[in-house]
Amino acid sequence: MHLDSIIKRATGLVLALGLLFVLACGSSDEAAAPAAKKADPTATPTTQLAVPEMKIPTATSTTVPPKPGVTVAAKPKATNTPVSTGPKPIYGGTTAIGGEDVGGDAADPVSGQAGYGWSGLGLIGNLWSQVLRFSLADKQTVATDLAESWSMDADGKTYRFKIRTGIKDHEGNAFDAHDVAYSIYRMLERPNKLSSKRQGCLRAYVNPVNDENGKQRADAGVEAISATELVIRLAAPRTAFVACFVSPWTAIVPDTYVKAIDDSGTYRDLSPVKGELIGTGAFKALKVEPDNLMQMERNPNYFLSEYPYLDGYTIYAIPDANTRVAAFLSGKVDYLGLFGDAASPADAERIIKQLGADKVRTPAVNANGWRGFPLNVMKAPFGPVGDPKADDLRDAIQWAANREEFNKLGFNGTGHVATPYFIGWEWIYTKDQWFKEYRGFDSSADVKAKDLADAQALMTKHGYSKSNPLKVYFVCATGNRKDCEIFDQQLARIWIEADLYLTPDYASADAAGKSGDFQIIQISKGLSFQDPDGYNVSTYLLESDGGRNFSGYVNPEWKKLMDQQLTMNDQAERAVVLRKMARLFHDDANMIGMVRPGVIGLHRSTWQNWTPPIVHTDSYSLERVWLSK
Amino acid sequence: MTAPTFFLYHERTMSKYIIRRLFLFFPTLIGASLFIFALIRIMPGDVATIILAGPSGDANFTEEDVVMLRERLGLDRPLPIQYLDWVWGLVTMDLGNSYVLDRPIAGEIKRQFPVSLELGFFTILITWLIAVPIGIIAAVKQDGLTDYILRGIAILGLAMPSFFVGLLVIMGLSITFNWIPPLGFVHLWEDPAVSLQQLLFPALALGFSVNGTLLRMTRTQLLETLRDDYVRTARAKGLSERVVVMRHAVRNALLPVVTIAGAQMGLLFSGTIVIENIFNIPGIGRGVLDAAFNRDLPMVQAYLTYFVLVSLSANLLVDLTYAWLDPRIRYS
Numbered sequence: 001m002h003l004d005s006i007i008k009r010a011t012g013l014v015l016a017l018g019l020l021f022v023l024a025c026g027s028s029d030e031a032a033a034p035a036a037k038k039a040d041p042t043a044t045p046t047t048q049l050a051v052p053e054m055k056i057p058t059a060t061s062t063t064v065p066p067k068p069g070v071t072v073a074a075k076p077k078a079t080n081t082p083v084s085t086g087p088k089p090i091y092g093g094t095t096a097i098g099g100e101d102v103g104g105d106a107a108d109p110v111s112g113q114a115g116y117g118w119s120g121l122g123l124i125g126n127l128w129s130q131v132l133r134f135s136l137a138d139k140q141t142v143a144t145d146l147a148e149s150w151s152m153d154a155d156g157k158t159y160r161f162k163i164r165t166g167i168k169d170h171e172g173n174a175f176d177a178h179d180v181a182y183s184i185y186r187m188l189e190r191p192n193k194l195s196s197k198r199q200g201c202l203r204a205y206v207n208p209v210n211d212e213n214g215k216q217r218a219d220a221g222v223e224a225i226s227a228t229e230l231v232i233r234l235a236a237p238r239t240a241f242v243a244c245f246v247s248p249w250t251a252i253v254p255d256t257y258v259k260a261i262d263d264s265g266t267y268r269d270l271s272p273v274k275g276e277l278i279g280t281g282a283f284k285a286l287k288v289e290p291d292n293l294m295q296m297e298r299n300p301n302y303f304l305s306e307y308p309y310l311d312g313y314t315i316y317a318i319p320d321a322n323t324r325v326a327a328f329l330s331g332k333v334d335y336l337g338l339f340g341d342a343a344s345p346a347d348a349e350r351i352i353k354q355l356g357a358d359k360v361r362t363p364a365v366n367a368n369g370w371r372g373f374p375l376n377v378m379k380a381p382f383g384p385v386g387d388p389k390a391d392d393l394r395d396a397i398q399w400a401a402n403r404e405e406f407n408k409l410g411f412n413g414t415g416h417v418a419t420p421y422f423i424g425w426e427w428i429y430t431k432d433q434w435f436k437e438y439r440g441f442d443s444s445a446d447v448k449a450k451d452l453a454d455a456q457a458l459m460t461k462h463g464y465s466k467s468n469p470l471k472v473y474f475v476c477a478t479g480n481r482k483d484c485e486i487f488d489q490q491l492a493r494i495w496i497e498a499d500l501y502l503t504p505d506y507a508s509a510d511a512a513g514k515s516g517d518f519q520i521i522q523i524s525k526g527l528s529f530q531d532p533d534g535y536n537v538s539t540y541l542l543e544s545d546g547g548r549n550f551s552g553y554v555n556p557e558w559k560k561l562m563d564q565q566l567t568m569n570d571q572a573e574r575a576v577v578l579r580k581m582a583r584l585f586h587d588d589a590n591m592i593g594m595v596r597p598g599v600i601g602l603h604r605s606t607w608q609n610w611t612p613p614i615v616h617t618d619s620y621s622l623e624r625v626w627l628s629k
Numbered sequence: 630m631t632a633p634t635f636f637l638y639h640e641r642t643m644s645k646y647i648i649r650r651l652f653l654f655f656p657t658l659i660g661a662s663l664f665i666f667a668l669i670r671i672m673p674g675d676v677a678t679i680i681l682a683g684p685s686g687d688a689n690f691t692e693e694d695v696v697m698l699r700e701r702l703g704l705d706r707p708l709p710i711q712y713l714d715w716v717w718g719l720v721t722m723d724l725g726n727s728y729v730l731d732r733p734i735a736g737e738i739k740r741q742f743p744v745s746l747e748l749g750f751f752t753i754l755i756t757w758l759i760a761v762p763i764g765i766i767a768a769v770k771q772d773g774l775t776d777y778i779l780r781g782i783a784i785l786g787l788a789m790p791s792f793f794v795g796l797l798v799i800m801g802l803s804i805t806f807n808w809i810p811p812l813g814f815v816h817l818w819e820d821p822a823v824s825l826q827q828l829l830f831p832a833l834a835l836g837f838s839v840n841g842t843l844l845r846m847t848r849t850q851l852l853e854t855l856r857d858d859y860v861r862t863a864r865a866k867g868l869s870e871r872v873v874v875m876r877h878a879v880r881n882a883l884l885p886v887v888t889i890a891g892a893q894m895g896l897l898f899s900g901t902i903v904i905e906n907i908f909n910i911p912g913i914g915r916g917v918l919d920a921a922f923n924r925d926l927p928m929v930q931a932y933l934t935y936f937v938l939v940s941l942s943a944n945l946l947v948d949l950t951y952a953w954l955d956p957r958i959r960y961s
Contacts, residue, residue, distance in 0.1 A: 096812070101919075269731050290730070290740070291911035291919070293813040316812040319906045319915065322796055326803035332812050354804065505678050 094312045098324045098333035102294040102317045107277050108269035109251035110186050124294065124315070126308070127170075128251035128279035131161055131180060131230070132242070142246050146180060146280070146303075147230075156237030161230040168301045169254040170284035181224035182255040184232070185209050186262070188221050202250060205238045238566055239574065253279055282308040291317050321347070328602055329354055335602065342599035345412045351602065362600050370418055371410070371483055373401075373592040375518045376551040381470060382517060385553065385588055392458045393470070394589035400455040400494045401487070404443030407595045409486045414598035417441060420585040428578050438586045455494045464495045474498035475509050475516030484520050487594070506550070515550050521591075551590065558584045646952050654945055661937040662719070666712050669930050676704060679924050680728055702728070719934065729925040737916060737928070738935060745901055745912035747817055748835070751828045752897060753890070756836040756843060761883070763840075764847025769874060771852060779844065786841030792903035795834040799907055802830070814911050831908040835901065839893050846889050850882040857881075884954055891947025894939070 107124055132150065135143040144150065147161040167175040187202055189209050207221035216223075223231045234241055244250070257276040261268055270276040272288045280303065283296040297312040316333060318324045325347045327333045336343055343351065348362045375394055377383035383390050403417040419434045419441050435442035440451060464470045469492075476484035481502060488498050501516060503509040509516070561581045568574040585591065677698040699705050703714070718724050724734035767779040802809050810827045817824040854860060855878050863873045901914030913935065920928035 098812075271732065273732065289813075289911070290737075291915055292909075314813065316909070317911070318812070318909050319918075320799075320909075323799050323809070323907055323909060326799045326809045327812060329803040330807050330809045332809060505681075508675065508678055 092309065092311045094314065095310060095335065096333045097313060097315045097335045098318045098327045099315050099336075100317070100319055100324075101291065102288070102315045107272045109249065109253060110183075110269075124277070124285075124296075125248050125251060125281075126283040126296065127277055127281045127285060128253060129281050129303075130246065130248065130250055130252060131163075132246045133248075134246060142242060146252060148228075157234040159232045159234070159241070161232070163228050163230055164303055165228060167280055167303050169256065169280050170278040170299060170301075171254075171256070172301070173254065173256060175254050175280050176227035177224040177230040178227065179255045180230050180252050181222050182259060183252040184222040184250075186258060187250065202244055205234050205236075205241045205244060207233045207235050236566060239568065251279070283310075283312065286312070293317065325351060343602050345414065345600060348600050348602060360602060362602055370522070370596055371406075371480070371594045372418065372521050373487060373518050373594065374521050374550060375590050375592065376516065377553045377588065377590040378551045381472065382590075383551070383553070385555070385590070389462055391589075392462060396455040396458040396494050397491065397496070397592055398440040398586070398589045399451040399458075400490060401440060401592050401594065402443050402448055402490055403441060403594055405490070406483070406486050410483050411595060411597045414600060415595040416598060417443065418593040418596050420582045420591070420593055428575050428582065438582070452493060459494050459496075466495055469495040469497040471497050471499065472517040473501065473514070475501045475503060475506070475514060475519045477506065477520060477522070478502050480520045480522055483522075483594075487520070510550070519550055553588075553590055555584050555588055558588075642956075643952065647949060650945055650948055654941055657941060658937065661941075662716060662934060663712070665930055665933045665937070666715060668933075669926050670708065672926075675699075676728070676924075676926055677702060715930070724931045725927050727920075727925050727928045729920075729923040729928070734928055734931045738913070738931065741911060741913045741916050743816065744814065744910060745905070745914060747824070748828055748831060748901060748905070748910055748912060749894070749897055752832040752835045752839070753894075755829075755832045756839050757890075759836070760840040760843035761847050761886070764844040765851060765874065765879060767844065767848040768851035768855065769870075776848075780848070783841040783844040786837045786839075786844075789838065791835050791838050792907065794837045795831065795904050795907040798830050798834050810908065812909060814909065827908070827910070831904045831910060834907075835897065835904045839897060842893065843886060843890060846886050847882065850885055851878055854878045854882040884951070887954070888947055888951055891943055891950070894943040894947075 102124075107127075109128060130145045131147045132142055133145040146163055146167065148164045150159060150161045152159050161177075161180075163177040163180060165176075169175045169179075184202075184206075188206055207217065207219055209216060209220045209222060211217050219233050221233055223233075225231055232245075253270065256278065257270055261270070272285075272294075273290060275285075275288075277285045277288065280299075282299055282302050282304070284299045285294065286297045287293065287295040294315045295312065296314070298308055298310065302308070316327070318327055318333075321344070324333075324336055325343060328336055328343075328351060343362070351360055352362065375382040375397070377385050377390070377394070380387075381390060382394055385391070407413055407415040407417060419429075419438060429437065435447075442448070459465075459470070474484065474488065484500060484502075488500060491498055501509065501514055503514070506515075506519065558581055561577050561584075565574050565577040565581070568577065675695070677695045681694055681698060696705075703711065706714075715725075722735045724738075726732060727734055727737065730737065763779050763782075767776045767783075770776045799809060810830055811823050814827060815823050817828075851874075855874070857878075860873060860878050863877045864870075868877075901910075901912060902917050903914070904910070905912045905914035906918055913932065916928065917932045919925075920932060
């Protein structure tokens with residue numbers, strides 16, 4: 001046999017063996033990075049849930065700041081209630097999460113990118129702490145975090161925080177009130193003016209730090225009085241300040257890197273690949289590989305000694321939705337993140353069918369956003385307010401809009417019907433009261449049929465019909481195209497023919513003189529508590545006040561009530577005023593509130609014998625998910 | 630003609646051919662760069678406004694913010710200056726920063742390129758290992774049941790886009806075996822066993838359609854060659870059918886297949902855009918899709934240039950290989 005023939009055969013044999021080896025490796029279950037410890041297969045199923053399961057948290061009086069002069073101190077220990085009723089949970093271990101991305105690309109909490117995402121926050125938010133946060137016990141009320149205690153002055157404009165001592169960041173450096181002050185300063189006045197819109201509510205309420213000459217104002221919005229004392233000064237009393245401040249968006253970063261970046265004049269975001277993602281949170285970043293994975297490990301110096309329960313977790317970037325489901329089915333990940341990472345109801349059903357209802361939980365959670373359609377009430381055909389024809393046309397739309405249909409078509413039915421304010425604000429009205437008091441929101445078949453008939457009658461009264469439709473101009477952000485098309489179909493039922501103009505951003509449309517007769521508005525301002533104060537800033541106030549009210553109309557009586565409720569710290573008294581505001585808001589019908597989106601998060605329910613609690617996205621954090629003690 | 634003179638002549642004609650091809654290479658690259666630059670600039674919407682407006686387009690910002698950002702991004706300069714600056718950046722590998730990631734683009738490509746190269750290499754290897762032998766078998770067993778089955782598979786490969794095959798593979802694995810390749814990409818040199826598990830399935834999916842073309846090409850070329858006189862002569866000499874096919878016919882039949890394989894490299898790289906997303910491979914394809922979704926225009930611009938460069942280089946390499954293998958090409 002010739003030598004070249006032997007070499008060729010040997011090469012062929014090696015390649016064939018290599019291929020066989022690869023195929024054989026295919027049955028291995030080892031992951032490249034540390035994988036989750038698997039659940040005990042003998043574990044008793046704890047809960048069986050239908051899809052979707054909904055929990056809408058209700059805001060409680062705990063959103064109220066402490067009475068002037070009263071100091072609220074941190075509770076000595078979290079008192080969470082165990083969720084699991086199965087075998088004794090196993091603490092520690094690592095887990096794996098599948099996300100659309102690892103969230104590291106715009107990881108800086110004050111990212112210059114307006115789109116700093118929720119899923120990123122949920123997954124990597126554990127790096128940081130906040131001054132105040134949601135209670136780990138009920139996930140709704142205010143609790144202290146970096147602050148040991150806090151109080152509000154009698155003027156309702158000054159908040160004082162006592163920052164804990166002995167806090168160390170992930171690199172072991174001392175951390176104090178000066179770090180906190182710099183973080184808040186960065187949210188308020190980032191020198192390049194590219195602060196994330198997520199802290200918009202903070203900027204709306206808190207005084208600027210510097211004057212026009214760049215010198216610190218006497219009434220600076222934030223000031224570290226000492227290493228343990230922090231003061232925040234508001235421009236006016238704002239009840240919603242606390243709601244804004246406990247939002248996970250106000251994550252505090254140590255000033256080690258941010259100060260150096262800002263001092264250098266580059267003002268860039270914190271870089272995940274340069275190892276700048278440090279915080280004081282429960283977990284620290286061990287490995288960050290963009291588009292691939294982010295590995296976290298327990299912070300041994302975490303100031304809340306009883307947390308976290310996990311030793312670590314790895315977030316895997318799985319951009320394709322089908323692959324995320326496949327990763328979940330195969331047990332490569334124990335949890336699918338929220339929003340872009342969430343499963344569709346169809347996928348959730350498929351997973352339950354394959355794994356069994358006892359092996360998976362599918363909590364549906366509220367998204368912290370809103371979809372609505374503001375009408376231009378400053379000119380015909382939808383204005384001015386008070387003009388009988390314009391009032392009728394707006395009423396017709398209010399009645400004909402089918403929120404539940406919008407919810408089903410736009411959000412797979414996981415969204416929630418939006419009233420002038422959110423339906424979850426049961427301290428203003430219960431859901432039934434909302435439906436009874438305000439026409440148009442109830443989408444049950446018989447009610448909606450009557451609403452639609454009456455809406456058509458109003459249109460007929462003004463001479464509109466199928467053959468003679470009202471032609472209007474509808475500006476829609478490209479990202480909301482689907483929502484706009486659904487609403488467009490609903491308008492057609494009352495013979496409104498909308499000329500849909502798609503724009504990547506409203507500023508371009510405004511500049512081109514194409515603001516439209518109505519638009520779509522998508523609001524997500526990083527406000528965690530369902531407080532209308534924060535959302536009204538977006539929906540009814542002028543752009544200069546932090547809202548996007550494209551028509552410029554504000555009901556003067558509503559504005560008066562708005563100012564009045566800002567100084568009210570008793571929620572029961574405040575609710576009375578808010579009801580009046582809701583009535584005005586509805587009757588003006590300058591904003592057709594449609595839906596609050598929802599998402600489905602998937603958990604492997606028996607992970608380490610724990611059944612994860614259903615969490616609201618506001619309080620989503622791995623310190624608590626799965627392992628609430 | 631003596632042997633050294635022949636080789637000298639051979640080298641000269643090859644050098645001339647290389648120079649001729651390079652003369653075509655650079656003007657094409659410059660033309661493509663101008664086209665890409667213009668394409669990005671004529672897209673609707675101001676980049677600064679798009680960034681400030683955020684993904685939903687409803688973020689608030691002032692005209693001052695727009696001016697500041699345009700200045701920061703260098704968009705306030707005349708277009709020819711922007712173009713020259715960009716071309717100089719290409720030459721010096723300083724492609725600026727990504728708008729969205731705020732990181733150097735060159736660094737991103739440097740990180741992603743080896744990943745895509747591994748996938749591409751693996752795909753080509755698998756393609757050749759599967760398509761060529763099967764093509765040969767199909768030709769040898771012409772019009773038999775085996776041939777029909779193999780041709781059927783080839784047509785299926787041609788008909789099914791790689792992303793669809795990828796989805797079928799990933800869903801099939803998870804539903805049937807409760808298994809998918811390990812998550813968290815590792816390079817071949819870091820952990821070969823894990824890396825091979827991660828690369829095998831995307832390479833198979835990606836190679837499936839390429840396989841179809843190569844298989845059919847190999848079969849057709851081999852059938853033609855098997856009818857040539859020299860093959861008949863070889864048979865008449867009493868050589869075994871295996872020797873006739875493998876030693877005489879296949880070598881010559883594979884020459885045009887090389888050309889097709891080279892041309893398909895461009896297709897292979899475009900295929901990675903979706904396949905890398907499906908199989909969590911953090912390569913160039915994934916970067917392209919992210920950049921396009923995020924409207925990260927400098928990144929898109931850099932990736933397009935990269936694709937042009939890869940395609941042109943692949944074509945150049947194929948042409949040179951072909952010229953080296955077949956002297957008629959370089960003499961023409």
